[in-house]
Amino acid sequence: MNQPPASPSVSVDDFTTDFISRLHNSRGVDLESASDNDLYSALAWTVRKHLIDRWLVTKRVQRENKAKTVAYLSAEYLLGAQLHNMLLASGLGTVARESMASLGLSFDWLAELEVEPGLGNGGLGRLAACFVDSLATLDIPATGYGIRYQHGIFRQTFVDGRQVEQPDNWLELGSPWEFPHPEASIVVHFGGHVEHTTDAEGNDLAAWKPAWNVLAVPYNYLVPGYGTQNVNSLRLWSARATQSFDLQIFNSGDYENAVRAQTYAENISQVLYPEDSTPQGKELRLQQQYFFVAASVQEMIGQVGTSLDELRTLPQRVVFQLNDTHPVIAIPEMMRLLVDVYGMEWDEAWGITRSVFNYTCHTLLPEALEVWSVDLLGRLLPRHLEIIYRINDDFVAEVRESHPGNELLVRRMSIIQEQPFRAVRMAHLATVGSTKVNGVAALHSELLKDKVLVDFSNLWPEKFTNVTNGVTPRRFVKIANPGLSSLIDEAIGTDWVKDLSQLSRLEPFADDAAFREQFRAVKAANKTRLVETLRKRDGIELADDAIFDVMVKRLHEYKRQMLKVLHVVTLYDKILRGELDPESMTPRVVIFGAKAAPGYLMAKEIIALINAVGATINADPRVKGALYVAFPANYNVTLAETLIPAADLSEQISLAGKEASGTGNMKFALNGALTIGTLDGANVEIRELVGDDNFFLFGLTEPEVATLQAKGYVPSAYYEANASLKNAIDLIASGAFSGGNRQTFEGIVSDLLWHDRFLVLADYQAYIEAQNVVESAYADQDAWAKSAILNVARSGFFSSDRSIRDYLDRIWHTPAVPVQ
Ligand code: NBG
Known part of the structure; x- marks a missing residue:
């Protein structure tokens, strides 16, 4: 079937x-x-x-059918080939x-x-791509709305080991997968001012008089389901200058200005902001957000109809999912359309708006919660700012009513922050304007409820829910790992591709010696395939008879690539000291893949350090091939599809309480890598499911982190107290990886010793010990294979099909519409 x-x-x-x-x-x-x-x-x-x-x-x-449609609003879709x-x-x-x-x-x-469309930065954008795949597979009427960036995520190159960004030109030769529909373009307005008048009954009427506009031109992409006739759409908007806009100028003979106007308009969809996790407070980014959201909401409303009776059916016809705060301006946009344009009463409009929006939060880092200054918002979207103020007035009144006299609470919860500058808190707006708010893994949703948005969850406990992330088994197992897929097919049939819970039927095969043998042969072949790919792609020469220890994800301090570097440097240092015999070590190939946001200097320093450490170790004959560091540039979805199936060890070592979920962690487990990880994000659920015997746990827990930070964390004390840690840091500081130059990595060293925001030094010893356990476990290849098979068999939960079913049950309640 x-x-x-x-x-x-x-x-x-x-x-x-x-x-x-x-x-x-x-x-x-x-x-x-x-x-x-x-x-x-x-x-x-x-x-x-x-x-x-x-x-x-x-x-x-x-x-x-007038089917209810899921409108997934996301500024990013990291589609891959x-x-x-x-x-x-x-x-x-x-x-x-x-x-x-x-x-x-x-x-x-x-x-x-094929040049992959890299219209996203990392996990958030890739999740959106997995979700549209699963929605189509489950026969759910759904449209993914986003932006057709002319330039997706930058192409990373290394020059002297340092990241240098090159523009991504994925559209240079055109894309055969897109269907442009200029005739269905939508006008999006910006700027200007608002005029208020009073009607006969004394009601305030607002008329926005925008100053300029652009055309949103839709490009449709097929999103075929697997094992079904259903094919959904991804609709990405591209910005064009409107004719009226430049014709006027053209007619006046001012060609230069006409071209400038066009460039200005088209800038909106020129480039993806290469930020991951932290917002980039740029006017252009707010333009991008409003641009795609305004076009998408208008288009959805157009499908439902614009009479008041039709608009009242919106909750039966559509549900909008806000993928993080980027599309949250859709909430005041919906209010503007209902009230100003279609003449609905405010209260009724607010009821409808709140019932059609839901918000997914993807972070725990307070600095990653978007705010827009009132100045900027007022200049770019004056009517929206007024609407936000009114929403806030009503909301604040509600808080005052339920908590009389608690002005501190009002200030904390207000959609408008006053300090350090007056701004709109988009996460608060999203929470107030949505039916449901969800986190992306069990721990994350708990922390959202109990910390980040605790005041809101006290007020509206029923609003908060969890949907643990998932990944599509089509791309990340069936396509990426054909060897494993065939093996699974032979063992349990082929239904698993559509029903990943079927993988549990593999469990008995973990005890089957012949199966373990075949499983190991598949892993070995995947390693050989990766070795060939990296040779061709990057000129890297790897041995394939080593443990493949892989850390691929965006470069961020909280993810702690630095901890991995300290492990590598420790191994090297011990070899140099004669404390480790390279001849008797299990050879280890450490593979990094990571892009840093171009403006994130510390992340770029860490990239330089990884490359420097790699260059030194790889060239040192004393290491005798026992340790090798590979850092292929430009990690992307295409490389992930070869890399993940070849991994033995999956590095998921973020500081507990910082990684919302992670999705790479799921891809590795599904491809039979064992995880070394902290109790963070979805690692918690991975470990619960695969069993603690099949997972290398280490590190502080989230409450322990909170306690340590509360009592005052002193990283240098860990350095002083731990000889191998001290040796590793001293080796970096000595210039051993920078041609004797002690200055090169001084910034990293002093940050570790005096700040270490993400407690790398506090978790160092536990990590080294866990790696020692890994090393001895790997020595028993047969037992390792058994654990790896159990990882596959017990990871069926992490299908994005399951995530989508959870969204349907807990949030969307959208019936499937199978197509015959
Ligand atoms: C990221 C989190 C990841 C999570 C993905 C998808 C942002 C803002 N958040 O932990 O850091 O897996 O979202 O939910 O990019």
Whole structure:
């Protein structure tokens, strides 16, 4: 059951004929004269053709049913390469491969030509991509709304070990997966002022007189479900200058200004802000947020209808999910449309607005909660600011009523902060304007409720819920790990791809010696594949008979790449001192992958340190290959798909209470890596499920962290008291990794000794000890394989299909609409 429907009667010959006619008719070339891009585009078009019928039927059925739709609002979608996923959904993988072979073309080579759409920074954007995949697979009418950035996440290069960003040009050669619809563009307004008048009954009427506008041009992308006919849409908006805007100037002969106006407008969707976890308070970013949200809300309302009776059905027709605070300006936008544009009474409009929005928070770092200064908001969106003030007035009155005389509470909860500058707290606005607020892992949701938003959860306990994140098994197991997938298919059949809880049926195979043998062979083959990829991609030469110890994620101090570096330096230091014999060590390849936000200087220093440590260790003959550090540049989804299946050890070592969830941690466990980790984010749930025998736990717990910080944390005391820690830090400080220059990493060293905000030194000893346990566990390869199989068998919970079911049950209540 549940097999992906093979597209009806597509033979290799049909496919080939189609492909050739695509080359002729769409590219104007023949096979002999085709460029790489011609070939790739023709292949993509030939594949997508088989999904379009399903897409059109899906849209028709959903429209005719007046189906309730999930509108997922997200500033980021980190999609990754499209071809393999489209082939999986269409069931055309084998046909396409054979067809290309019949033409003397290498399918793999063609697939590698794809430039992945990197329209996101990290976990938050990748989660959105997994969610639209699962929504489609579960037959839920849903549209993902976002921004079609001309330039996605920057391409990372290293120059002398330091990160240098290059622009990402994913659209340079066009994208065969997108469908532009300029005729369906929506005008989005900015700036200007608000005029107030009074109607006959004495009601205040507000009229926003904007100063300028841009066009939001929709580009649609197919989001095919797996094992279903359903194909949903991702709708990404691109900014264009409106004609009226530049025509006026053109007519006056001022070409230069006309071009400038166009550039200004189009800037809005030019570039993804390369920030992860911390907001970047830039006017352009607020423009981006309002731009995509205004277009999306207008479009949804257009589908429902704009008479008051139709608008009253909004809660039955749509539910908006706010992916973090980036789209929260949608709440006052909805109010503006209902009240100012369509003439609904404020109270009724507020009731509808609150019932159609829900908010997912993705952080615990207080500095990551977005605020917009009242100055900026008032300048860019004057009417929205007024609406926010009114929402706040009503809200503050409610707080005063329930807590008379508690002005401190009012100040803490107000949507408007007064200090250090007057600003709108977007997380508060989101919480006040939503039906449900959720965190992204059990621990995170608890901490949200008890700490970050505690005043709100006291006021409205029923508003708060949890939905633990998940990842799509299609991309991250089926496609990324074909060897493991076949092994699972043979053992338990193929239903797991659509129902990941089925993986539990693998559990008995952990005790089957022959299965363990096969499992190890798959891991070994995945390592060989990674070695080849890194050789080709980065010129890195790795041994494949080592433990592959992998830490891939954004570079952030709270994630503690620094702790990993200290482990590596400690091993090296002990080899130099003769305390460790490289000949008797299990060889270890430590692989890092991480981009730092361009303006995050400490993160960039840490990147430089990792590269410097790697260069020194890799070149030192005394190490005898027992330790090797690889740091391929430009970690992205495509590399993740090769890297994760090859990992033995998954590093999830953030300071407890800082990582909201993590999703890489889930991908590793599902691909049979064992985790070394703290009790943070979803690690907690991973450990509960896979069992503590199959997880290397270390480190302070969240309450211990709080206690230590409350009593005053002194990192240098740990340094003084721990010889191996002192040696490691001293080695860095000595210039051993910087050609004798003691200044190079002075900033990092002094930060560790005197600040160490994320308690690296406090967790150092526990981490080293846990790594020693890893080392001895790995010596028993058969027992390790058993643990790894149990990790796979017990990680079915971490499917994004399960996350989406939880959203449906707890928040959305949207029925599935299967398409025949
Ligand atoms: C990130 C968290 C991760 C989490 C993802 C997806 C932001 C703001 N948050 O822990 O840091 O896994 O969101 O929920 O990017």
